[in-house]
């Protein structure tokens with residue numbers, strides 16, 4: 099475990115990190131991959147929690163995705179700080195829900211808001227289909243209506259802006275909202291819109307939130323869509339008084355489908371009230387990797403400054419297709435293992451879930467232990483808590499890094515506290531009784547029984563309840579993860595002893611010694627439908643950049659020059675990004 103003192107003394111060796119650490123007011127840190135943004139944010143959070151925050155108050159650390167929030171929790175715990183009331187870590191959506199809507203909706207005159215729950219995906223899809231059916235004529239082309247509505251909702255358009263979206267689009271969006279609310283459902287975008295309304299329109303909401311959270315810290319700020327940006331700025335810069343500390347990198351913005359606008363981060367950094375710090379040094383990537391990363395970004399890639407020499411980069415054509423690429427990777431993994439590299443320091447990345455499935459099948463057929471969650475279920479607060487429980491059971495407190503008290507806090511924050519508190523004793527009993535070699539499916543069913551007997555399943559957020567069902571299916575005797583033991587399930591949290599297989603998008607924020615990136619075919623990346631230079635095309639290039647810069651020592655990229663689709667084989671050659679960055683001649 100790194101002590102806080104040690105982490106602070108490391109920051110002291112880097113003048114820019116130290117400047118940002120010491121700055122008292124609003125501060126925005128812009129920096130390339132591996133430059134210590136997350137390290138800086140978590141170290142500062144723990145220092146503030148112990149030195150600058152009065153009892154009963156706290157700081158909110160927020161980020162976009164559940165895995166990113168889990169990474170923040172892990173790093174804060176490693177610094178010896180429990181996560182909970184003082185250092186409150188979560189996604190922006192959970193912040194909006196738990197800290198804005200639930201506590202304030204009633205007092206602001208919207209008692210019905212606290213009754214709403216998140217719509218399960220099928221319900222939301224059905225409501226959208228019905229809304230489009232009601233608003234549009236049967237012979238109208240409605241192919242892009244759904245995606246246009248979803249995108250505009252995320253962008254929090256004004257009524258004036260909605261008018262330019264096309265005929266009937268706004269009407270269908272309102273109908274969709276109405277249909278959901280008839281059943282007391284909302285979706286993530288409505289949650290954001292409700293929270294924006296409360297923090298922007300009600301001064302008492304900002305006053306109380308400032309008292310509760312004098313500091314607001316945001317990681318991966320480039321991933322925030324405009325509504326979330328408005329919540330954060332309203333609580334800090336505009337009218338609120340909380341001090342903002344935000345870190346991010348516009349070149350790593352890869353969630354455009356969620357409505358993100360990376361330029362918001364740069365605009366924020368350039369405000370007069372904000373102190374901007376640019377970090378330059380990449381601590382992660384060897385010099386050769388950092389330099390190749392810069393070439394991937396093209397003209398505007400800033401010069402790479404690295405603390406590590408060396409590193410290697412190579413591109414390889416396997417003309418026989420993805421299976422042959424996987425066979426080559428398997429051979430290299432054996433070589434790396436024989437050189438003493440631990441499996442969890444190796445990552446295999448690819449553009450899609452389907453590519454990853456194919457790679458995993460080959461690696462497993464060679465008896466290489468692989469960590470791959472597939473699209474069986476997604477990391478949600480509950481599924482990640484269950485994986486963390488399994489890690490604690492199989493690896494113990496020291497090796498897992500999880501303390502039982504922290505796990506119980508995490509459990510109690512999943513939903514209605516009183517129901518979950520009632521189940522806490524039974525959870526402890528179940529954890530103490532479980533063994534590492536038990537089938538993971540049985541273990542999860544035991545915890546589900548506890549949830550049910552405490553009456554807590556009904557209190558779960560519906561996205562959590564959905565992911566729990568998908569996890570149970572995957573771990574059931576007929577599911578894709580039927581052979582997982584508690585040790586394997588815990589391993590998904592620990593990354594121990596297994597090669598990590600991930601889609602390129604989900605590699606964000608992680609680091610490995612050796613990274614293989616497979617299936618880099620033109621048409622897969624960039625995606626065939628995106629026009630050169632368009633937002634989607636540029637984002638695909640950033641996705642490649644993010645994947646590439648996960649590596650400390652080596653990156654090997656693979657392609658075949660063709661791939662299969664349901665409509666036949668496409669011979670498009672290697673990804674244009676390989677040619678343009680000089681990786682392929």
Ligand SMILES: Nc1ncnc2c1ncn2[C@@H]1O[C@H](COP(=O)(O)OP(=O)(O)OP(=O)(O)O)[C@@H](O)[C@H]1O
Nearest residue numbers: 108109112130131132133134135136137381382607
């Ligand atoms: N001052 C420092 N001294 C030593 N090591 C450091 C320092 N700052 C960062 N590091 C190390 O560099 C690595 C990258 O740090 P971190 O993950 O915080 O970077 P990041 O900017 O958040 O990366 P990314 O944006 O790519 O996710 C980590 O292993 C971290 O411990």
